Amino acid sequence: xxxxxxxxxxxxxxxxxxxxxxxxxxxxxxxxxxxxxxxxxxxxxxxxxxxxxxxxxxxxxxxxxxxxxxxxxxxxxxxxxxxxxxxxxxxxxxxxxxxxxxxxxxxxxxxxxxxxxxxxxxxxxxxxxxxxxxxxxxxxxxxxxxxxxxxxxxxxxxxxxxxxxxxxxxxxxxxxxxxxxxxxxxxxxxxxxxxxxxxxxxxxxxxxxxxxxxxxxxxxxxxxxxxxxxxxxxxxxxxxxxxxxxxxxxxxxxxxxxxxxxxxxxxxxxxxxxxxxxxxxxxxxxxxxxxxxxxxxxxxxxxxxxxxxxxxxxxxxxxxxxxxxxxxxxxxxxxxxxxxxxxxxxxxxxxxxxxxxxxxxxxxxxxxxxxxxxxxxxxxxxxxxxxxxxxxxxxxxxxxxxxxxxxxxxxxxxxxxxxxxxxxxxxxxxxxxxxxxxxxxxxxxxxxxxxxxxxxxxxxxxxxxxxxxxxxxxxxxxxxxxxxxxxxxxxxxxxxxxxxxxxxxxxxxxxxxxxxxxxxxxxxxxxxxxxxx
Numbered sequence: 176x177x178x179x180x181x182x183x184x185x186x187x188x189x190x191x192x193x194x195x196x197x198x199x200x201x202x203x204x205x206x207x208x209x210x211x212x213x214x215x216x217x218x219x220x221x222x223x224x225x226x227x228x229x230x231x232x233x234x235x236x237x238x239x240x241x242x243x244x245x246x247x248x249x250x251x252x253x254x255x256x257x258x259x260x261x262x263x264x265x266x267x268x269x270x271x272x273x274x275x276x277x278x279x280x281x282x283x284x285x286x287x288x289x290x291x292x293x294x295x296x297x298x299x300x301x302x303x304x305x306x307x308x309x310x311x312x313x314x315x316x317x318x319x320x321x322x323x324x325x326x327x328x329x330x331x332x333x334x335x336x337x338x339x340x341x342x343x344x345x346x347x348x349x350x351x352x353x354x355x356x357x358x359x360x361x362x363x364x365x366x367x368x369x370x371x372x373x374x375x376x377x378x379x380x381x382x383x384x385x386x387x388x389x390x391x392x393x394x395x396x397x398x399x400x401x402x403x404x405x406x407x408x409x410x411x412x413x414x415x416x417x418x419x420x421x422x423x424x425x426x427x428x429x430x431x432x433x434x435x436x437x438x439x440x441x442x443x444x445x446x447x448x449x450x451x452x453x454x455x456x457x458x459x460x461x462x463x464x465x466x467x468x469x470x471x472x473x474x475x476x477x478x479x480x481x482x483x484x485x486x487x488x489x490x491x492x493x494x495x496x497x498x499x500x501x502x503x504x505x506x507x508x509x510x511x512x513x514x515x516x517x518x519x520x521x522x523x524x525x526x527x528x529x530x531x532x533x534x535x536x537x538x539x540x541x542x543x544x545x546x547x548x549x550x551x552x553x554x555x556x557x558x559x560x561x562x563x564x565x566x567x568x569x570x571x572x573x574x575x576x577x578x579x580x581x582x583x584x585x586x587x588x589x590x591x592x593x594x595x596x597x598x599x600x601x602x603x604x605x606x607x608x609x610x611x612x613x614x615x616x617x618x619x620x621x622x623x624x625x626x627x628x629x630x631x632x633x634x635x636x637x638x639x640x641x642x643x644x645x646x647x648x649x650x651x652x653x654x655x656x657x658x659x660x661x662x663x664x665x666x667x668x669x670x671x672x673x674x675x676x677x678x679x680x681x682x683x684x685x686x687x688x689x690x691x692x693x694x695x696x697x698x699x700x701x702x703x704x705x706x707x708x
Contacts, residue, residue, distance in 0.1 A: 187465065188235045188239050192231060194231075194570070196571065229474060229477060233291060233478070233569055236287060239464075239468055244308075245309060245588065246450070247280045247282050247283055248443050248445075249282065252582045253582070254276040254278050255578075257275045258273040259584055260706070281586065282438070282440060284308050285586055287569070289411070289437075290313045290317070291475070291479065291482060292482060292564075292565040293408060293409050293434055294435060294558065295391060295410040295412070295435075296410065296411050296433075296597075297413070297414060297437065297438075297590070298310065298412070298413040298439055299437070299438055301414075301415060301439070302441025304440070304442075306437075309437075310328075310372045311671055313409060314327075316470055317369050317475070318472075320370065323364075324370075327368055328365075328374055329371075329372065329373045330374045331376050332376035332422075335380060336383060337383050337386045338398070339394045340386055340387060341362050341366065341386060341404075342366075342396075342398060343361050344361075344398065344401075358401060358402075360398050360401045362396070362403050362436055368408065369408050369409065369472065370408065370409050371408050371413070372411045373410070373413070374413050376412040376414060376425070377414045377415075377424075381424075384425065387429065388645045391410060391432055407492050409515070432554075434558045434587065435558070435586050435587050436587075437586065438586075438589075481568060482565050483564065485568050485572075486573075487560065487564070487574065489640070491577055492574065493633065497624055497625075497628045497633070497682055498584075498620075499626070500682045501624055501682070502517075502547050502550045502551050503516050504516065504544050504684045505520060505527065506535045506537075507530050508530065509682070516550065517547075517550050519580075521549070526548060527548045528548070536678050537680070538601060539598060539599050542595055543620050543623060545614075546595055547593060547595055549596045551588070551591060551592070552591075559584060566579045584618070585614040585616075585621075589614065592613075594610070594613075596610055627682075638668045639686050639690065642661070642668075655704050658701045658704065661697050662701070673699060
């Protein structure tokens with residue numbers, strides 16, 4: 176009879192450091208038993224948990240979850256220090272890469288990043304994929320007892336009222352109050368929590384969704400003129416499909432407030448033995464979370480402060496700008512340059528497909544602007560910046576890299592970009608898969624934008640960046656001659672773009688608008704200087 180495998184102790188966390196780097200403090204001495212028990216079975220040194228950096232504590236939480244709580248063998252957020260070894264398989268064509276740097280499962284990493292940066296995450300996937308269980312773990316990491324978290328979960332259902340969601344006026348106060356201001360409300364406890372979970376949010380009635388939107392987007396709830404403020408919170412919503420459907424259609428404003436989408440992938444049957452061990456040993460991971468990876472409110476505030484300080488170098492920021500500029504632009508939308516936007520098409524009650532069918536002189540296979548029905552909002556750009564900083568911080572990187580942006584961007588834009596399926600891009604050989612796989616499609620769009628950025632040599636040849644450097648110094652004390660010099664530079668560059676680019680491409684459109692803006696700022700300042708004389 177085979178000997179039963181001895182499970183590792185689920186109460187132990189990974190030894191520090193989980194991400195060894197040159198100059199890092201060494202952890203416990205190597206023991207051959209570590210090869211069999213895995214990193215989560217190695218206990219931290221006594222007293223070390225209190226001294227470790229907060230990003231390290233988040234990594235310890237990540238590894239505890241993947242080793243003991245969520246069975247997810249998927250490493251779909253890949254990082255490399257050298258070219259990875261790849262394997263290609265036939266059929267539809269599949270490439271498997273073996274990461275050369277520490278890589279992660281998005282289903283575990285993304286909730287942790289959302290927890291750290293206090294944004295709004297949506298879990299999507301079929302029933303029984305661990306969406307709610309993962310959200311509950313985030314609540315436990317925030318220090319809440321499991322019983323309180325379960326009571327606080329808002330379960331979407333067709334009869335859910337605003338009172339069910341937010342609270343009720345006290346009957347005695349309602350009868351005795353002479354005016355609305357005196358009515359007391361028994362607010363729901365979950366509103367004040369730092370982790371908020373809404374299960375199956377697409378089953379909530381439309382009117383109740385509007386109340387949820389106010390709380391989620393603006394941070395307060397209102398009943399009968401009474402309001403309650405909500406603290407900065409990490410939100411976790413769940414739905415069983417990608418379309419936001421369900422019993423009720425999700426209102427657009429609520430969908431727009433979702434910052435990141437987390438896809439719950441299927442269970443790999445080769446890990447059935449892990450399920451067997453849990454059944455036989457009666458293991459409930461949510462009841463065994465080690466205290467070493469539970470965060471205090473002060474630690475979460477400090478983590479967020481550290482995340483905000485992670486710098487984004489200009490070359491990385493420029494690639495983000497270049498990528499975002501590709502989507503909203505449409506030359507056929509309007510005559511004036513300010514209105515050449517897909518919003519103009521939408522407000523006219525038309526679709527991009529109907530407008531883009533006309534010839535605009537561009538290669539619509541190569542131009543990314545043809546691939547989407549819509550552009551991206553300022554909110555989406557701010558969210559990308561926040562999560563790119565958070566991912567870099569989690570990885571222990573001193574600043575944000577292009578790889579951080581590339582790995583995180585598909586999950587941020589998953590529900591924000593609407594593909595234009597009539598675009599010739601999707602008809603190209605090998606591109607049909609992008610009609611279904613949004614993560615791969617958005618990452619491909621980022622790669623194409625980055626390739627074009629490199630082809631144009633914008634890192635080394637970007638006159639607008641030079642004008643940025645001068646303008647950012649401010650206008651105070653700038654002489655009339657210097658203003659005239661800047662105006663001449665702007666007009667010269669606009670003339671060069673006119674000669675070099677007979678077609679107005681998306682990134683040139685952004686440059687021209689910024690140059691026009693600078694020209695107006697300098698012109699107004701010049702008029703003021705002349706008036707002072």
